[in-house]
Amino acid sequence: GHAFTDHIFHHYSEINTDRIYMDYNATTPLEPEVIQAISEALQDAWGNPSSNYIAGAKAKAIINQSRENVARMVGGKAEDVIFTSGGTEANNLVLHTAVEHFRKSCRAAEQHEGHQNGCSGRPHIITSNVEHDSIKLVAEHLQMDGKADVTFVPVSKVTARVEVDDVIAAVRPNTCLISVMLANNETGVIMPVREICQRIKSLNKRHERLRILLHTDAAQALGKIRVDASELGVDYLTIVGHKFYAPRIGALYVNSPGTKTPLHPMLFGGGQERNFRPGTENTPMIAGLGKAAELVTSHLSEYESHMQSTKLYLEEQLRAVFKDKIHFNSHYPGSDILPNTCNVSILGPTLQGWRVLSNCRRLLASVGAACHSDSGNRPSHILLSCGVPSEVAANALRLSVGRGTTEADVDAVVEDLRETVQLLEEMN
Numbered sequence: 512g513h514a515f516t517d518h519i520f521h522h523y524s525e526i527n528t529d530r531i532y533m534d535y536n537a538t539t540p541l542e543p544e545v546i547q548a549i550s551e552a553l554q555d556a557w558g559n560p561s562s563n564y565i566a567g568a569k570a571k572a573i574i575n576q577s578r579e580n581v582a583r584m585v586g587g588k589a590e591d592v593i594f595t596s597g598g599t600e601a602n603n604l605v606l607h608t609a610v611e612h613f614r615k616s617c618r619a620a621e622q623h624e625g626h627q628n629g630c631s632g633r634p635h636i637i638t639s640n641v642e643h644d645s646i647k648l649v650a651e652h653l654q655m656d657g658k659a660d661v662t663f664v665p666v667s668k669v670t671a672r673v674e675v676d677d678v679i680a681a682v683r684p685n686t687c688l689i690s691v692m693l694a695n696n697e698t699g700v701i702m703p704v705r706e707i708c709q710r711i712k713s714l715n716k717r718h719e720r721l722r723i724l725l726h727t728d729a730a731q732a733l734g735k736i737r738v739d740a741s742e743l744g745v746d747y748l749t750i751v752g753h754k755f756y757a758p759r760i761g762a763l764y765v766n767s768p769g770t771k772t773p774l775h776p777m778l779f780g781g782g783q784e785r786n787f788r789p790g791t792e793n794t795p796m797i798a799g800l801g802k803a804a805e806l807v808t809s810h811l812s813e814y815e816s817h818m819q820s821t822k823l824y825l826e827e828q829l830r831a832v833f834k835d836k837i838h839f840n841s842h843y844p845g846s847d848i849l850p851n852t853c854n855v856s857i858l859g860p861t862l863q864g865w866r867v868l869s870n871c872r873r874l875l876a877s878v879g880a881a882c883h884s885d886s887g888n889r890p891s892h893i894l895l896s897c898g899v900p901s902e903v904a905a906n907a908l909r910l911s912v913g914r915g916t917t918e919a920d921v922d923a924v925v926e927d928l929r930e931t932v933q934l935l936e937e938m939n
């Protein structure tokens with residue numbers, strides 16, 4: 512009826528005016544220079560990049576410049592960058608490659624040496640229990656379909672990090688891949704990927720065993736902290752544009768694909784991306800990704816220190832207003848956290864995260880991963896895995912600041928939360 516429509520209209524009419532976005536781990540807006548690069552490519556570089564005349568050459572030049580820029584952002588070479596539709600495709604491509612790597616290595620071993628450690632069983636994959644669904648569900652399906660054995664190493668309930676010794680302890684003769692995210696999207700906790708890779712590198716030196724491939728999903732880290740694939744020592748690194756003010760496209764970093772590192776395509780077609788990922792290139796989105804990567808390379812320290820100081824101010828204000836009613840779900844002894852992420856719970860039986868957020872007049876944030884927003888009101892399994900008590904996890908608010916978040920935004924959000932909590936506590 513009219514009343515309902517009026518309510519919705521009224522609600523959304525408020526949104527247009529004074530809402531404050533604080534959900535940058537879910538997605539980011541595009542920088543103006545990125546929009547500019549995209550629209551110019553849409554306008555002038557519509558040619559097929561494989562065509563040998565000027566229209567194609569313009570498109571190919573843009574793609575190659577973007578490849579250079581993305582490679583520089585992650586400390587790799589241009590040849591190491593394979594453009595994909597996004598992070599989900601990149602992550603799926605890594606697990607697909609690992610299973611193929613296992614099969615091809617074992618078949619080669621049988622033909623030559625007649626045996627190789629670990630080739631008797633199925634490929635074994637090691638990952639953490641707090642990964643994004645585009646790793647977690649891929650691994651679960653491989654396991655359910657009997658195509659791989661998977662160990663989901665639980666994070667420590669003290670540090671919320673996957674511990675290096677626990678990862679190493681999970682290694683078996685048939686282990687072919689270790690995939691651990693660089694930073695968690697809900698807690699912001701940074702994982703010890705470099706240390707894991709260092710320990711595995713020495714294991715990989717023993718040639719009688721299967722090579723263990725190393726991957727990290729850097730979706731939440733890029734544009735917030737320095738990410739250098741060769742320093743980390745990974746073979747693969749997932750790049751997701753829409754977390755660092757680029758459009759909805761991604762890439763997979765592979766250390767010299769096809770020579771030093773195996774890469775087995777999931778798609779076959781017209782030969783683009785050196786046959787690793789065929790399909791006529793999405794030139795405008797690739798142009799946007801490259802421009803955003805260029806901005807990260809030029810301004811990362813500025814972005815990082817702004818987000819860090821804004822987040823610290825947010826935490827101070829929350830503590831000042833809510834005192835002992837506040838629990839920080841992203842403070843763990845000994846763990847480094849992303850500079851922009853503040854996962855908090857305001858304690859109280861009527862202050863579930865979803866209830867608080869749906870009553871806030873200005874704050875736009877989430878209780879956890881955007882792709883879990885349909886998981887109803889159950890507490891996040893990621894926070895529970897990190898040792899956050901259930902009634903605290905149920906009240907979680909994931910606040911993630913961005914490049915443009917100001918202290919005035921923080922003041923307004925904290926006031927909004929104060930009013931909302933007061934309202935909800937009075938109602939009961």
Ligand SMILES: O=C(O)CC[SeH]
Binds near residue numbers: 536696881883
């Ligand atoms: O919101 C996030 O954490 C990433 C997109 Se599902």
